[in-house]
Structures are given as C-alpha cells and as structure tokens.
Amino acid sequence: MFHWLEKHPFFFAVGVFIAIAFAGLVEILPNFAHSSRPVIGTAPYSTLELAGRHVYIKNSCNACHSQLVRPFKSETDRYGHYSLSGEYAYDRPFLWGSKRTGPDLMRVGNYRTTDWHENHMKDPKSVVPGSIMPAYTWLFTNSADIDTTYAEQLTVAKHFSVPYNQDVPMKDGSVKNVKMAQSLAEAHEIALEEAKLVTADMKDQDVKDAVNRGEIPEIVALIAYLNSLK
Amino acid sequence: MENRPLEYDYTIAKMFMLTTIVLGIVGMLIGVILAFQLAFPGLNLILGDSLAEYTNFSRLRPLHTDAVIFGFTLSGVFATWYYVGQRVLKVSMAESKLLMTLGKLHFWLYIVVVAAAVFSLFAGVTTSKEYAEFEWPIDVGVVVVWVLFGMSMFGLIGIRREKSLYISVWYYIATFLGIAMLYLFNNMEIPTMFATSPAGESGIGAWYHSVSMYAGTNDALVQWWYGHNAVAFGFTVPIVGMIYYFLPKESGQAIYSYKLSLLSFWGLMFVYLWAGGHHLLYSTVPDWVQTMASIFSIVLILPSWGSAINMLLTMKGEWQQVASSPLIKFMILASTFYMFSTLEGPIQAIKSVNAIAHFTDWIVGHVHDGVLGWVGFMIMASLYHMAPRVFKREIYSKAIMTAQFWIQTLGVVLYFTSMWIAGITQGMMWRAHDEFGNLAYSFIDTVTVLHPYYAIRGIGGLLYLVGFLMFAYNIYKTMSSRPIEERELQSASPMGA
Numbered sequence: 001m002f003h004w005l006e007k008h009p010f011f012f013a014v015g016v017f018i019a020i021a022f023a024g025l026v027e028i029l030p031n032f033a034h035s036s037r038p039v040i041g042t043a044p045y046s047t048l049e050l051a052g053r054h055v056y057i058k059n060s061c062n063a064c065h066s067q068l069v070r071p072f073k074s075e076t077d078r079y080g081h082y083s084l085s086g087e088y089a090y091d092r093p094f095l096w097g098s099k100r101t102g103p104d105l106m107r108v109g110n111y112r113t114t115d116w117h118e119n120h121m122k123d124p125k126s127v128v129p130g131s132i133m134p135a136y137t138w139l140f141t142n143s144a145d146i147d148t149t150y151a152e153q154l155t156v157a158k159h160f161s162v163p164y165n166q167d168v169p170m171k172d173g174s175v176k177n178v179k180m181a182q183s184l185a186e187a188h189e190i191a192l193e194e195a196k197l198v199t200a201d202m203k204d205q206d207v208k209d210a211v212n213r214g215e216i217p218e219i220v221a222l223i224a225y226l227n228s229l230k
Numbered sequence: 231m232e233n234r235p236l237e238y239d240y241t242i243a244k245m246f247m248l249t250t251i252v253l254g255i256v257g258m259l260i261g262v263i264l265a266f267q268l269a270f271p272g273l274n275l276i277l278g279d280s281l282a283e284y285t286n287f288s289r290l291r292p293l294h295t296d297a298v299i300f301g302f303t304l305s306g307v308f309a310t311w312y313y314v315g316q317r318v319l320k321v322s323m324a325e326s327k328l329l330m331t332l333g334k335l336h337f338w339l340y341i342v343v344v345a346a347a348v349f350s351l352f353a354g355v356t357t358s359k360e361y362a363e364f365e366w367p368i369d370v371g372v373v374v375v376w377v378l379f380g381m382s383m384f385g386l387i388g389i390r391r392e393k394s395l396y397i398s399v400w401y402y403i404a405t406f407l408g409i410a411m412l413y414l415f416n417n418m419e420i421p422t423m424f425a426t427s428p429a430g431e432s433g434i435g436a437w438y439h440s441v442s443m444y445a446g447t448n449d450a451l452v453q454w455w456y457g458h459n460a461v462a463f464g465f466t467v468p469i470v471g472m473i474y475y476f477l478p479k480e481s482g483q484a485i486y487s488y489k490l491s492l493l494s495f496w497g498l499m500f501v502y503l504w505a506g507g508h509h510l511l512y513s514t515v516p517d518w519v520q521t522m523a524s525i526f527s528i529v530l531i532l533p534s535w536g537s538a539i540n541m542l543l544t545m546k547g548e549w550q551q552v553a554s555s556p557l558i559k560f561m562i563l564a565s566t567f568y569m570f571s572t573l574e575g576p577i578q579a580i581k582s583v584n585a586i587a588h589f590t591d592w593i594v595g596h597v598h599d600g601v602l603g604w605v606g607f608m609i610m611a612s613l614y615h616m617a618p619r620v621f622k623r624e625i626y627s628k629a630i631m632t633a634q635f636w637i638q639t640l641g642v643v644l645y646f647t648s649m650w651i652a653g654i655t656q657g658m659m660w661r662a663h664d665e666f667g668n669l670a671y672s673f674i675d676t677v678t679v680l681h682p683y684y685a686i687r688g689i690g691g692l693l694y695l696v697g698f699l700m701f702a703y704n705i706y707k708t709m710s711s712r713p714i715e716e717r718e719l720q721s722a723s724p725m726g727a
Contacts (some may be wrong), residue, residue, distance in 0.1 A: 002492055003273055006395045009387045009403070016404050016499055021411060023503035031516045058354035060288040066589055070512040074661040077669050083697065085514035088446025093358050095261050096450055100589040101268070103673040130678045134267075134274035138283040148435030154425035163254075183429030223331040 008140040040084030041171040044162045044178045045228065046062060047187055048194035048216070051149040052225025055218045056095070059136065065099035067094075067229070090162055109230040114201035117223045122204075136219075140207055144221035150187035155181050188214075195220045198227075237326035238316045240620040242333040246309035247613055247620070248339075251702045253301030253344070254606075258698055260294040262691045266692060269684035284352055292363045293351045298601065299361055299464055300372075301344060306609035307405060307468040308336070311383065311618050314398050314475045315508070319390035329385045329437040343371040355438060359453050359461050362416050366440045369417045376413070381405050397491050401471025408463030416456035418443040422461040447514045451507070458506035465601060468496070469568075469608045470537050475559050476608075476615050477541055481551055486543035494536030501530050508579035511588065527579030534572035541565040556631040567603025571596065586661070591687075592653025592682070597689035602694055607638070608708065610701050617708045626707035630700050638697035644690030652683035 005012045045053060056062070069075050071082040083106055088094055112120075116127060121139055124131040139151040157180060162182035181187035192211070198220050199211045207217050267273045267287045274286040283289065312333065316322055323330055346368050350356070356363040364372065383406060387399070395403075418439035426432040446451050478485055485491060507515060507523025542565060545551065551558045574596050578587045587593060614631065618624050626633065659679065662670035 002496075003394075006400075009395060011396065012400070013403055013407060016400075017407050017411070018338070019405070019496065019499040020503050021407055022500065023506075023526075024411075024415070024455055027504065027519050028448075028455060031519070035446050035451075035515070043579050057356060057358040059286075060291055060354075060358065061354065062358055063288045063291040068513055070585070070588075071349075072512070072585065072661065074669065075664065078660075078673070083514050085447045088450075088514065091446045092442040092444070092449065093451070094446050094449040095358060096510075096604075098360060098509065098589070099594065101677070118707075128674055130674050132268060132677060133270045134271060134282070134286045136620065137279070142283075145435065148422065148439045150424045150427070150437040151422035152439065154427055155420055156424045158425065159420055160445065166545060181427070183427055184431050184434055191421055207377050 017151060020062045035085050036089055037086055037138055038089035038168075039084050040088050040109070040169045043168050043170075043176045044090045044156075044164055045225075046178055047146065047149055047153065047181065047191045048144075048198075048221050048224040049228045050153060051144040051146055051191060051216070052218075052221035052223065052228075053095075054149060054152075055139065055144060056220040056225060057093075059139075061105075062095045062097040064097075064099060064133070066097035066100050066104045067106045068096040069106045079104045080110055090156075092156065092160075104225070105229055107230055109227045112226070113225050114198055114227065115203070116205060117226055118202050118219070121219060121222070122153055139219040139222060140204060142216055142218045144191075145220045146188050146191045146216065147184065148162075149191075150181060150184055153187075189219075191216055194224055198224050234451070236316075236320060236322055237324075238313075238322045239330070240313060240616075241330070242323065242337055243309050243312035243616065244620055245334075245337045246305050246312060247616065247705075249341070249344075250302060250309050250609065251513050252306035253297055253305055253703060254609075255695075255696055255702060257294060257297030257302050258691070258695045260290055260297060262688065262695050264290055264294055265684065265691045269681060269688050283354075289352070292356060293348065293358075295361060295581065296347060296351065296363060299460070300347070302608065303605055305340075305462055305600075306472075306612065307402075307464075308340070308379065308610075310468075310472050310475075310612050310616070311379075311402055313473070313620065315383065315386050315402070318392065318396035318399060318475065319386055320392040321386060321390050323386070326385065326389060329382055329389075329434045332378055332382040332385065334373060336382055336541075339371070339378065340375050340400065343368060343375055346371060347657040357417075357419070357438075357440070357442070359416065359442075360457050360515060361411070362456060363416075365423055366419055367438050369413075369419075372413065376406070376410055380410070384724075385650070396475070397485070397495070398471040398475040400495055401467050401474065402496075405463050405468040405471070412456045412459050412463065418450055440476045448515065450510060451515050451519070454509035455503070455506040458509055459503055461597075462498075462502040465605050466502070466534075469605050470494075470498075470606055472612050473537075473541055473561060473565060476612050477544055477558075477565075479560065480555070480557055480611075480615055481545060481548055482539065483544050483546075483548055484668075485542050486546065490536050490540045494533040494540065497533030498530075501526055501533060505530055506577065509585065511579070511581050511584045521615065524579050524581055524584075526586070527576045528594075531572060531576050535569055538569040538572070556628060556635055556653055557611055557614050559632075559635050562633075564607035564611065567599055567607065567642070571600035571604055574599070575706060586657035587653060590653035590656045591649045591683070592657070594651060595646045595649025598649065599642060602642045602645060606694070606698075610698075613705060614701075616703055621709050622714050626704050630704045634697040634704070636701040637700070639695050641690045641693030641695075641696060641697065644693065645687055646688040648683040648690065652680045652687070655683075673720070680726050 069082045103217045120127050121136045124133040157164045167175035167177050170176050181190050195211050195216045199208050210217050273283050277285050355365050419442050421440045423437045504526035507519045508527045511520050552562050656676050659671045659676040664670045
C-alpha cells in the first residue's frame with residue numbers, strides 16, 4: 001500500500017491529511033460547547049476594561065505574565081482560587097500565557113490597588129525592589145482606543161451573544177448589568193465615567209488633566225482591566 | 231542531449247537562501263537582545279527613552295519568535311524545497327514557465343508579508359496568540375503565500391520524471407498540509423470593522439482589528455493544538471525531510487532502512503497532533519484531554535527516534551567522515567540534538583514533571599536546544615551543501631566552518647544548561663513551603679536568583695549569533711570570491727577534496 005501511495009501524490013496527500021486531522025477532531029470537538037459556559041460571577045468586560053485588555057495585548061504583557069492558577073497549594077496560596085473554565089467565557093483571545101517571568105495575574109485585582117499599579121508602571125523597582133520588568137511610561141501619554149473597543153463589544157454581542165445590557169448573576173445573589181453603548185459617542189461617555197473612578201485614586205496630574213479634558217490615557221484603561229481581574 | 235545530466239534551475243532557491251540568512255540574523259539578533267534584557271533590564275532602553283515602547287522586552291518578543299519561525303526556518307524550508315524538489319523529482323524548474331512565475335510570485339509576496347508582519351508587530355498590532363500574532367489582513371497574505379507554495383510544489387510533482395516520491399518529498403507535502411490546516415483553524419476570527427452600532431454607525435475603530443471565534447478554554451485548546459504542531463510541521467517535519475536528502479548526499483551513504491523511514495513518517499503524522507494538549511496540563515481543559523496529550527507525548531519518542539536512529543545508522547562504517555568533514559559534523563550533531571530534544575519534551579509532558587517545568591525557563595531551554603541544535607544546524611548544513619552546487623564554486627573556507635561549528639555548539643550547551651538550572655530552580659522555589667506551611671519565597675526572590683543564569687544564557691545566544699554571522703560571511707564569500715567551476719559539482723561532497 002505504501003509503495004502505491006508513494007507513486008500517487010494525491011492519495012498520499014489525502015492519507016497524510018486524514019492522519020493529522022484525526023487528533024483535532026477527537027480532542028477538540030467533544031467538549032467545545034461545554035467549556036464555554038460562564039460560571040456565576042463572571043460578567044462581560046466593561047468598555048474601559050476591554051480597552052485596557054487591548055492595551056495589555058498590544059504590549060504583550062502575556063509574554064511574561066500568565067493568567068492561569070493551577071490547582072496546587074503553592075499556587076492557590078500565592079494567587080488565590082485555582083482557575084475555572086467558565087471564568088474565561090468572555091476571554092477572546094484567552095491570555096493564559098506560557099511563561100511566568102513575572103507572577104500570575106489571574107486575580108491581581110484582589111491584592112493590588114490602582115495606586116500600586118500607577119507606581120509600578122512608572123518605575124517597577126519603586127514597589128518591587130529587584131524587579132526586572134521595564135517601565136511602561138508611554139502608557140501615560142498614549143490614548144486608549146475606545147472606538148475599536150466599542151466595535152469589538154458590538155461584534156461579540158452580536159455573534160457570540162455576550163450578555164451586554166442584561167442581568168448576569170453574581171456570587172452573592174445580586175445581579176450585574178454591564179452597559180454597552182447605543183452609539184460611539186455614548187461609548188466614549190461610558191468609558192470616561194469609568195476612567196474618572198480610576199483617576200480618583202491616581203496621583204499623576206497629567207493623567208488627571210487628560211481625563212478632565214475627555215481623553216483616556218492607556219494607563220487608566222489598563223488599570224481598570226487589572227482591577228477587574230478577580 | 232540524451233545522456234546529459236539535467237541542468238536544474240536554482241533561481242528561486244537562491245532567493246530564499248538569501249532571506250534565510252538575512253532573517254536568521256534579524257531573528258537571532260533580537261533573541262540575543264531579549265536575553266540580555268532579562269539579565270540587564272537597563273537594555274530595555276537600548277535606543278533611549280523615546281523609543282522604549284518599541285525596544286522593550288514584551289514588544290520585541292513576538293518579533294523574535296516570528297522572525298525565527300516564519301523568517302529563518304520557513305525561508306530555509308522554501309530554499310531547500312526549490313533545490314531538493316527538482317533533484318529528487320528529476321525535473322527542472324526551467325521546464326515550466328508557469329512554475330517559474332509561481333515560484334517568483336511566491337518569493338515576492340513572502341517578502342511583502344514579512345515586511346507587513348515586522349511593521350505591525352513593532353506597532354503592537356497583535357492577536358496575542360503565540361506564533362499566530364498576525365491580525366487578519368496579514369493572515370490573508372500568509373494564506374496566499376502558502377497557496378502559492380503549494381501550487382508550485384504540486385505543480386513540480388505533477389510534471390516529475392521520477393514516479394516514486396522520495397522520502398523528503400513526503401515530509402514537504404506533510405509540511406504544506408499540516409501548516410495549512412493548523413493556521414486556518416487557529417486564526418478563525420471576525421473583523422470588528424463589520425460591526426454596526428444601534429445608532430447605525432459602521433466601520434468603527436481600527437480596520438485591521440479582529441476578535442477570536444473561540445473563547446477562553448476553547449481558544450487555549452485550539453491555540454496549543456496549533457502552537458505545538460506549528461512546531462511539529464515547521465521545526466520537525468520539513469527538517470527531517472532535509473536530513474533525509476542532505477545526509478545521504480553529503481556522506482555518499484544510502485539511507486539505512488526504508489522500513490524505518492516508513493514507520494517514523496506515518497507514526498509522526500498520526501501521533502504528533504495529539505500531543506498539543508501537554509501545553510495545558512493542570513489547566514481548565516478537560517482532564518482526559520490532558521492525560522491523552524501526556525500519553526501521546528511519550529509515544530512520540532518512537533517515530534522521532536526512528537528518524538534520528540535511521541540517520542545515525544546511515545553513517546554506519548563511515549564514521550571517520552564525522553572527524554574529517556565539518557558538514558557531516560553539523561548534520562550528526564543536528565540529529566543528536568533532535569534525539570535529545572524529543573526525549574526532553576516527552577519528559578516535560580509527564581504531568582508531575584510538568585507541574586515543576588511549566589511556566590519556567592526550562593521550557594525555553596527545551597525550545598532552544600531543539601531550534602538552535604537541530605533546526606538551525608540542519609538548515610545551515612543544508613545551505614552549506616547547496617551553496618557549491620548552486621553557485622558553482624567551492625565553499626570559501628572549511629576552517630571557518632569548523633570554527634563556527636565549535637563556537638555554536640558551545641553556545642547551545644551554555645544555553646540549555648543554564649536554562650535547565652534556571653527553570654528547575656524557579657519551579658522548586660515557587661512550590662517551596664516553610665516549616666509552618668507558608669510559602670517560603672516571595673515571587674521576586676525567584677526572579678533575582680536567576681540573574682547569573684540569564685547572563686550565561688545571553689552569552690550562549692551571543693556565541694550562536696557570532697557563529698551564524700561566520701556562516702553568512704562564508705556563504706557570501708563562496709558566492710563572490712572563488713572562481714566559477716565549469717559545471718555543477720558532481721562528487722558526493724565538495725568538502726572531500
């Protein structure tokens with residue numbers, strides 16, 4: 001059979017394709033629907049949080065930080081509860097990372113503050129002596145891209161039924177309603193309101209002034225995102 | 231005409247040889263910069279404060295991985311295909327105008343896509359998925375380039391004189407199919423520019439932005455099915471194809487066992503794809519997938535070692551060539567590193583070992599003993615074998631080759647030993663508890679302790695880069711300074727003299 005295949009490139013290629021496609025079908029398909037159900041307490045990202053997620057991706061934070069707490073005592077001691085599949089239901093793309101040059105950030109919102117992040121991004125050594133992380137000073141001057149964020153919210157709401165403007169159940173029995181704007185102008189207003197809550201805890205006068213002018217520096221969006229990781 | 235050997239046309243092979251070398255230098259140079267940035271963080275500002283956004287570690291890291299995978303390695307695969315393909319199929323590219331045009335189009339579009347990719351990654355336009363960072367417009371470009379490669383490959387196969395496909399061709403076909411399938415499925419994404427707001431606005435935001443079709447755990451599963459197997463079909467399959475051609479040619483020995491090559495080829499095809507999930511052990515993907523991935527990773531030793539042993543046994547009775555020919559040295563060391571790396575990987579895929587190894591520098595070490603020791607050595611050896619025949623001149627300097635071999639070998643050894651120690655140290659410190667059951671170390675303790683290993687790794691990488699520059703110089707001199715031979719060299723090895 002193999003000799004015959006080697007003289008017939010088309011059937012050879014078909015044979016190779018069947019051999020390599022097999023594993024994907026068996027491993028990926030069966031749990032596909034099951035794995036994407038959200039757990040209680042998981043809500044979609046707000047406009048500013050999602051903009052911050054874009055800043056996180058733009059700067060490849062995932063090159064050095066994971067977002068996956070494995071079920072070991074040493075990890076739950078350090079980072080909090082181990083990760084559940086449903087917690088990632090609104091993560092497109094996933095940001096588990098593959099290398100911990102720095103610590104995991106899955107639940108960083110539980111133990112770091114806006115103030116800490118502000119100092120850390122300006123000068124990591126000021127809060128973590130010995131840190132090898134570079135400073136991310138340009139985040140304080142670049143503006144977050146709210147337009148693209150809004151386009152993404154519209155896309156996921158339409159194609160993947162992400163529950164914006166709907167009540168989603170929280171762990172304490174309450175409900176949360178994450179607002180998505182009806183227009184681009186409203187998206188900017190929503191993001192700006194969220195930004196003001198963040199800058200209330202920040203010290204950098206230039207950032208505060210920018211937000212008062214109606215601009216949103218990347219750092220504000222990033223901190224909103226990091227604070228949402230719980 | 232009747233008995234004259236075929237004159238092959240290496241126009242396109244030459245073009246891709248050039249990009250192999252140029253993109254190799256770019257990818258490795260960025261790698262060395264990254265390595266030293268971890269040891270000496272001040273280097274994140276290597277071009278000053280104002281350009282820090284573009285020179286810091288995290289922005290450069292995807293450029294390094296993509297330049298080495300899609301630049302250096304893929305160029306090497308294309309260059310060797312346009313050389314090996316003609317010779318084992320006994321047909322010249324010059325025989326078909328259409329194939330020549332397709333080949334040239336393949337090259338120039340590849341250049342355009344590479345330029346777009348470099349530009350977009352510097353700008354921070356990325357999907358964040360490893361080795362699939364490109365946004366959808368570049369993905370479209372990649373698909374077009376790949377289709378052109380396929381058309382040119384199957385076109386050449388279509389007009390072949392030798393009816394039986396040689397082993398190397400099997401591997402090139404598998405490379406084409408594997409990457410096509412993986413790349414398409416992993417990059418399924420919806421461009422956000424098509425969204426319309428309730429107020430009727432459309433075309434909002436960046437036109438190149440997209441959102442993944444998969445979420446969370448599913449996205450991770452598809453990504454590592456891709457990520458692991460992009461390694462398989464980029465770093466393993468075509469490189470095995472190369473050694474099956476170049477080692478017998480260079481040594482003048484016949485392949486040791488046809489049956490072993492059959493077993494390892496079909497074994498590799500079937501087993502490799504299952505193993506992707508070993509990147510996700512102890513994550514939220516289903517437990518049975520993790521176990522399956524772990525088991526198949528162990529099984530993967532068989533077909534991998536099958537090829538490697540077949541190569542080593544091909545040298546049976548001719549081992550003195552390893553001492554006398556630097557080119558044989560490169561290939562034998564490459565297949566040895568292949569064995570080494572394909573044993574190390576399965577060990578890391580055992581769940582209890584992975585619990586320590588995952589997220590640490592040991593994984594980085596594993597990737598690099600594979601890529602530097604196996605992929606890099608084999609591509610350089612292939613180009614060294616091709617150069618005298620393509621340029622019809624002898625290799626400029628055998629002494630440079632030998633020196634380069636030892637410098638780079640030392641570089642690889644420094645690289646993986648330092649990363650082993652770093653990775654296992656870090657893995658053990660993360661999990662260490664004191665007598666009261668509290669964590670023994672804060673995270674930063676596990677970072678500062680790695681400084682000496684990061685420095686050694688940087689030196690190892692630098693040595694490898696120096697060796698690669700010697701290789702580039704040697705090839706350049708081969709192209710330009712020696713007198714042209716009248717005909718293509720026919721002897722088994724131009725090194726033999």
